[in-house]
Amino acid sequence: MPESYRIVNYALRPAKAIERRMLCAAFERLYPFQSVKDYRYLGFGSIYFSDFQLMHRALGITDMVSIEKDVSAKPCLRFNRPFRCIRLKFATSSEILPTMRWSRRSIVWLDYDDKLNTEILGDIATVCLRAASGSVLVVTVNAHPDAEPPKDERDSYPEQTGQPFELGDYRLRLAKGLLGEKLPAGTTGADLRGQGVARVFRDVIHNVIEEQVSLRNIALPEGERVQYRQLFHFRYKDGAQMVTVGGIFHRASEEANFLACGFSALPFIRNGGDPCTIKAPCLTPKEIRHLNAQLPKKRPAFKLRVPGVPDTDVQHYAEVYRYFPTFSEVFFS
């Protein structure tokens, strides 16, 4: 199987692009902790380095580390690295994260293609234990419900499990296999359909972060104890259903800095189980220009108009227009 970046150009995933810009808009507000350009950015750049491009251009961050698990892609990645300041590390994140230095404030975006699993939770645990106060952790995982398996697998299911095949039961077994005892007690097969997987994964990630932070705090004096504040909870679907969860760690004594960031002023900030669902409607450049000319709305009740576009699409656009990517065909010569 080719790596996913050969199947889809990440830069062309509109919802993902919107998410990236929203995250960037939130990162801009970290300045009460320190100048944002002096943060370290840690991510999985792949060969497009879209997030790195944005974080370097928009935030001026120069301490950048991209982790790439595909060791055979070394020459390809080196060639595609857009800026000299990006350091490439070739190994899995679970190998790199525990051996990094964490004294610097970091923005860590663990942007996986995979379903949530124990290894990912291990990466999250590492960051929770090490991240300096003022650091941000963002985790994206695939939360697409498992499809019904092919017939031969369904036929052999009773033999392997002692149960007749049932989709919910099958999904629950897979989830149990991925998450073990971290799967919240009482989760049923019915919880793992549609948006349910995203809901469960968000809870699992959140619970692990809370647990790890509490473990970290045991050994710390009161003033140095670390708090985690959730800031991000996105759901979107450029193909597969994805869920993103994240937030900021700060020392209790730096509460004032956290408040000064004013994250709550951003409309996409979410502190709990309710997600910000990103929808990227398909619009023509002309429709976009037309809508932009009416935005931001004069009054909340103002009705945006553009011929032939469904109201829901117009509304979705109005929610994300500041972060909406424009794609066009360009002929290089």
Added chain:
Amino acid sequence: MPPNPVTTGPKALIDASPTKDFFIHMLTRDIPLTRSILDLVDNSVDGAKRTRPDGNYDGLWVRIELNAEQFRIADNCGGIPVDVARNYAFRFGRQEGAKDTPGSMGQFGVGMKRTFFRLGRHFIVHSTTRNSQFTVDQDVDHWLADSDAPENWHFKFKKLETGLRIKEEDTGTIIAIERLLPNVKDTFALENFKGRLAEELGDAHALTLNSKLAITLNGLPIRHAPQQLFASQTLKPAFLEKAYSSQTLAGHRGPPVRVRLYAGVAERNIHDGGWYIFCNGRLILRADQTPAMAWGERHQMRAYHPDFAFFRGYAYFDSDDGSLLPWTTTKTGVDADSPIYKAVQREMIEMTKPVLTSLSNLARERATDGKEHPLETAITTARPTLVQEVAHPSIFSAPPPAPIPKGPKMQRIQYDKPAPEVERAKRMLKVRSFTAVGERTFDYFMKYEGGEGE
């Protein structure tokens, strides 16, 4: 009739005092026989610590003798002072104000008494210090036969002399336990039990043995495996040193807990792989491979696996206030709910991760038929190094494995054929190995029958 409330005076009291029988039963039920003997050795080691605060125990000894009739332990480690015996050593439980040996192994005030009751029904303690001597000679059945009233919980000195002048080398403690319980008798008669006890003594007191305390069991010196990790220019064990304040752990001022953690690789051994945990120099958990500690999904980790048989982790918890350490009263495991253990456990896990990644890489490197094995070579050529010699805090590092050779996906074929026929094929093909026979016959078939391929 109007109710007649009684909330004062003797009539208001409910008897909740323990009976001796119950007490002995509860005290002894959970402690394995070998461990109860280790508890007595712990007391001797604490004596050695008091006598030689510099930690060099050269010339000090502990001698254990046991057979189906009697158990005896003798040491020359300073003896038990009379006031300690009178007020503390024989009491059940530790009380406020008890004199501490800083960094001692005895913590809960149960060890010695528990061992007496666990082993037999008659015990004799004879102790000599620089200025005193005493003997306690107690028949447990007589003691039990007396009532359970508080005044009948006393033991009595049989002999007591104070104000003496005794040379240091003549001080020490002798404990004998007689009228062994039936199951103890049976067990002590077994050679295998002595073997197991020797093994556990060596493990539990490895650090004390390092400091030259001579421990013998029925005349045989106890030996121990040193705590070693492989180290070289390219292979570096992880080492972390940290102190945790008593204020944060227990909410009061006091001596801190010092923690030293080491993780890396050593000789491959499926039974010895895992974490070793020491409290004040005493091993309380050996080669742990269970989910309770650092393995498996509970900790976002992989479960222990034969590939990880190279792994060794050593965790040393030391404190002058032993109550902060994560040991259980039987010293057979870790109190996983103690704040100090919870805090340190994550560090242990983070240290373990890179080692496991390297060991998985090693397994993969060994499975491929590449010419070079940089990772395996690094491990086989490294020098076993005592963890105490690892001086500087560092993270684990090992060379990357050989790259996985590019090429088509391979499939292994395996089959059995009569040996004479295979030998004949080997001669006909003029090859030396059975692998070559398999490969050449397959190649032959593909050449003539395989056509041009797909």
